[in-house]
Amino acid sequence: MTARDALGTHETPLRTLVDVAGGRASRELFVSQDLYDQEQEMVFGRAWLFLGHESQIPEPNDFCLSRMGEEEVIITRGRDGGIHALLNSCTHRGMKVCRYDSGNARTFTCPYHAWSFSNDGRVVGRPGELINVPGYKSRYHEELEKEAWGLIQVPSLCVFNGSIWGSWDPDAPPFESYVGGMGMWLRFALDSRDGHSDGAEVIPGVQKWRTACNWKLSPLNFSGDVAHVVSHKSVDMVGIGPSGVGRRDDKEEGGGAFGWPDLGHGGTGWVAAPEEDYVQPASFRNFPEVARYFEEARQQRRELRRGELHFQGKGSIFPNMSFHEEQPRTVIVAHPVGPTMTEFWRYYLVDKDAPDEVKDILRRYNISYSGPAGLTESDDLENWSAATAASKGFMARRSYYNFQQGLGHSVPYEAVPGCVWAGHEYSEQNQVIFLKRWREFMEGRTWPQLMHHEPVLGDVRFPLAGDR
């Protein structure tokens, strides 16, 4: 029985794989080829996926390659400035029509049989349209229906504060609804530090690497797995933080794990406050020019955003995008390559208007922390690959991963609708929230069900304090 067969029923095998009320998930989620195959359509075929950032394709006709699940897509900026995403596979015989990581081109001509496609919709108004086929008159007798054979277009596309998101589902809800309150955190990462919208840029150069682990371990880790910081003790001991100690400048009070049970997102952040009351401790004490830049930016932000709610944190947006909003300031996408292989793409963000001197220090700090050579991330990759390897065997697969830390102790976080937390005691609520969302997608729920506008028979709600 596949997840698709289970549509409309509530006694699905998926319910036994993800035990929301009990805080457990089967190891099958992390090793099974069958589940992996189903995920490609049920999760990556429907969810909003991070494709990149506008700053990667600033000029008309710029393009760069990205991925959606296992497949490659071309992100293009048309002559009119509009952004499009096209499946990188010729409609004739499947060859990749673009094999350069980035560039500037109005057309993509397939190397195999020279079918040629536009980067935008200049002729028939459809991005990726087929504009030229050798022998169209003589050999195809003008009978080829060109309009029907354009590159497959990503039907739902959204630019959110400069970040580019796509969904293969034309009926996907607006990204703003999909991301919900977590959008505040994402905006903070993407706005300039002084509070101006869209002020970030991706520093040229995306780190891409493969690790033998299941892709879900990454968003689960970044969704607020605070307990795992013990594995980074070696970094804290040697101190790469920009003030000379630890891994970064952290606020000492006010932290917590915040999650969105209806949406699947979550992370670790700090309690919200009106912008003018929000306290940002000093940072980058070893780099006075950066410290000064941030302090001036914060003062400007306090004025510009006066009266608005300041709510920031780092975390994961379901399914496979995670970000750190401040230290370091970076996005990671866990692209599935197989049940036990993931290709990570890490992007680094910086204020585009920051002085080069500041950009240079931030860039070097960020890559000292993150990426495969990062003093912190290198250990994460070891954890994920070894956990995957040790979950493959028949005996291991009979048992479940444990996500019970603080389960049943979460309460609504009143300041932000839809958000829950367990106070300042960290918990594994966000991992359960992620797994619950994964199950909802895998069950093939409709969008009204996924957005919780329509109830699902026998649904298990996320356990809150007082439920028991």
Next chain:
Amino acid sequence: MPEPGSLELTGVRAELEELLYLEADLLDNRKLAEWLDLLADDMTYRVLIARDVHSKELAHQYHDAPLDVAWMDERKDLLERRVAQLATGIHWAEEPASRFCHLYTNFRLLGVDHEMGSGALSACTSCRFLIYRNRLHEEEEWLVGKRTDRVVRSESGWKFAERIVYLDQPVLMAKNLTTFL
């Protein structure tokens, strides 16, 4: 200055080739404090990201602009912290310890000059590397690429002053980078 291939520089060439093999021995034998001694205090160390470009745009095959992202872009203080992290015994990416073989080959002396100011002898060299990593029974990784160095002779011998590593994997096929290239 004499031409890089000239007889007058045979001694310099031999010294620098020996330096390369010494470096490999120190790295493979995890004598990392001694390895740090081979680095000038103001050393810059950069491992560039490769990308797929058109054959007419080979100049852009590596992200080498000053503000581009790299795999690593560090000064000596961070390299020292990496060594210190390895020494903690709880840096899990290198516990249990990997077995490394640093193979350096195709060594060339590209030029010799005197440093502005100090007048110290300075040389530019290039080589290829093939670094084999084996760990945890059966895990294997190969890192292959090109490297250029600027090396400066001081009272305590030759010191690496500037290194650019061209790692020839746009998608790094290693789960993490825990050695020096």
